[in-house]
Amino acid sequence: MVRKISVLLLLLTAIAVCTFLPDPASVFASAAAPPWQKPVEKETTGKGNGATYKKREFAFGDGDVYWSQQIIGTKTAKPYVITVPVQGNSQHMVFRYRAYNEAKQPVWQAVTLDQVKTLPLASGFLETEGRSIWLGKPIVYVAKGRGTIEEHAELALPIQVKQRTNGIVLEIRLPIKAGYRSEMWALESREPLVPWGEQSIDQIWLALDVTQNAKWLYDGYYYKSPSTYEPTSANAYWRIPENYVLRSFLYTGGSRAARNMGYVMLKTSLLQQEPEGYWKTLPRSLWLSEDYGIPDGFYDTRFNTGAADLMLRGCVQYAEEAFCQSAQTYADYFHRHAASHHYVVNGTQPGWLVADYASAKYPAKKTHVSLNHQLAEINFLYSSYLQFGDPADKTLADLMLAGVVNLGTRWLLPNGDLHYAYFPNGTFGRADYPYLTYNDLLETQRLYRLLHGTEEPTIARLTASKLAWMQKSNVAYR
CATH class of the missing domain: 1.50.10.20 (Glycosyltransferase)
Known part of the structure; x- marks a missing residue:
């Protein structure tokens, strides 16, 4: 029954609220987060090369930027490419990502960008002097209707790392395939997005899942579909009204990433609320x-x-x-x-x-x-x-x-x-x-x-x- 399966969902909420020692008055107290300024929002759409393109941007007053892109394929074509240039010495550029150990417990792993040609296919943080980027995990899926998607992980392409004389270029390739959708999002800042090592922040962020049992997508927060929902499948996710990651951002805070993504997620949730x-x-x-x-x-x-x-x-x-x-x-x-x-x-x-x-x-x-x-x-x-x-x-x-x-x-x-x-x-x-x-x-x-x-x-x-x-x-x- 869905009630029994929902135990996991609601326990995650309890874990998110109770494990992180929240102090409501200090959500924005991190030294890395200046006074709040409402961001400027922009959404653009277009068509061409066998797809419909959608992009949403939030430009924050402190210079941080969130962007999300969705590609809806109408025919099969070459992948859509997003380039993200990052200046600096690639030996000092680290990609910190959430992985799993043999016991299937989340752990942090990291790679330096002078040693890899592609990033691990995971959401993570690229960190270097004067630049911090929270990168989502590229995803390809089919919209199944009734607020449900089916992920096709075998079609997702890893982010390529191109070495340049003054730094690197991240090349994000989103497949264009008839009947499929491809997405990618990122939050970029000139300051550290997360103060790693402060107040057990590493463990807090390990518990925040936007790629495994949950997906943060262009139109909201999706969770693993129970077998008693229709439609469903082994790789299906449904758009759930309550966003557990957002709950941690709002009740724990303490970082630019939590502050900015909290706002983005709330604004996205607004779009799903019925007029009633x-x-x-x-x-x-x-x-x-x-x-x-x-x-x-x-x-x-x-x-x-x-x-x-x-x-x-x-x-x-x-x-x-x-x-x-x-x-x-x-x-x-x-x-x-x-x-x-x-x-x-x-x-x-x-x-x-x-x-x-x-x-x-x-x-x-x-x-x-x-x-x-x-x-x-x-x-x-x-x-x-x-x-x-x-x-x-x-x-x-x-x-x-x-x-x-x-x-x-x-x-x-x-x-x-x-x-x-x-x-x-x-x-x-x-x-x-x-x-x-x-x-x-x-x-x-x-x-x-x-x-x-x-x-x-x-x-x-x-x-x-x-x-x-x-x-x-x-x-x-x-």
């Missing part, structure tokens, strides 16, 4: 279709609330009105969703449990309520209230928290773990995540304490029980 305020999961989920009759293009509350939380974060960090408006538009959409897709749980005061999924095609469908979804939504609404001051956000968050609290110890399993979900027939079931829900509970308690001046006792009990189970089960957490 949410981000569609475009593939068809077999289990949602079988269990609830929900077709492709559905609304997933966890991925969407995660995406909106990133917009809220971007609103604060970049003072970007478009990001602020995006977060508020989503909040409005969630209010409407909650009003029409909830279960009333009575107690000292009535509470709501809000359904995890919905479809605009079949709006009457109601699904189960996962505890982690419910908590993430509460946390977003409280955060939105703290940022924008709309009392409706706090009111709904309190109502949803009452839904959790009114069920009280019914969330607990005999072994101390928590039930994953509450179902439309009033039953509980499925195995909870190892520690994702624990992190959500901690954040709910933090926000509740901030707003109400005291702890919520039921949340405290659920948190303590989950922690005890984690410790007894030797679940690693941070």
Whole structure:
């Protein structure tokens, strides 16, 4: 089932947030990152030589530049070539890239450019005096529809290193083949993009995947497609609303690369937000279709609330009105969703449990309520209230928290773990995540304490029980 496969996705989110020791106030505190200036954006398109060409650029105020190019083949032709000249002594030019050891763990490897004719086929950082470039990995793929691509790694060409008297030229060759798309992106700076060696930065960046299980592409962030999605294949990736790498950039920061790419990724996510305020999961989920009759293009509350939380974060960090408006538009959409897709749980005061999924095609469908979804939504609404001051956000968050609290110890399993979900027939079931829900509970308690001046006792009990189970089960957490 996709829920089980999604464990990996959501655990990566938890790892990204909890491993990096984030300090929200110091995201842009690195000495390498000057005060933020909104970049100038430009997109150009063209046709010729058997392909359609698209290029997007962000020119930042400090001279940094991000660019991304996409080639859509209409017939087979010679590769499209992008040249990147780099001045200096090639003996002092290093390409640092993310590789894997025999245990399939990510490690850093490096080559000097006077020793190679091609770069390893991987994303990495070219570093020399007065120049730093974060190079994406060239990719060739087929668009399968429903926000899904199928990578054809056998067609990708490595970047060539051409020696010149005053330095080198990187020659990036993007294949032009009918029915295929080729892409490449890079972030260039006159200053170091990442302060290697600072605050365990090497390990932080090792965890950021934009080439293996995830792909950063022209139109967004893609993740490995589960077998229960349609379309899918062994090399398929789907465009996921919540960008886990972006989460690390916004909550960890500390580098020019994080600051600049965070902005680029948020702007790209804006393009995928529906006018109503949410981000569609475009593939068809077999289990949602079988269990609830929900077709492709559905609304997933966890991925969407995660995406909106990133917009809220971007609103604060970049003072970007478009990001602020995006977060508020989503909040409005969630209010409407909650009003029409909830279960009333009575107690000292009535509470709501809000359904995890919905479809605009079949709006009457109601699904189960996962505890982690419910908590993430509460946390977003409280955060939105703290940022924008709309009392409706706090009111709904309190109502949803009452839904959790009114069920009280019914969330607990005999072994101390928590039930994953509450179902439309009033039953509980499925195995909870190892520690994702624990992190959500901690954040709910933090926000509740901030707003109400005291702890919520039921949340405290659920948190303590989950922690005890984690410790007894030797679940690693941070």
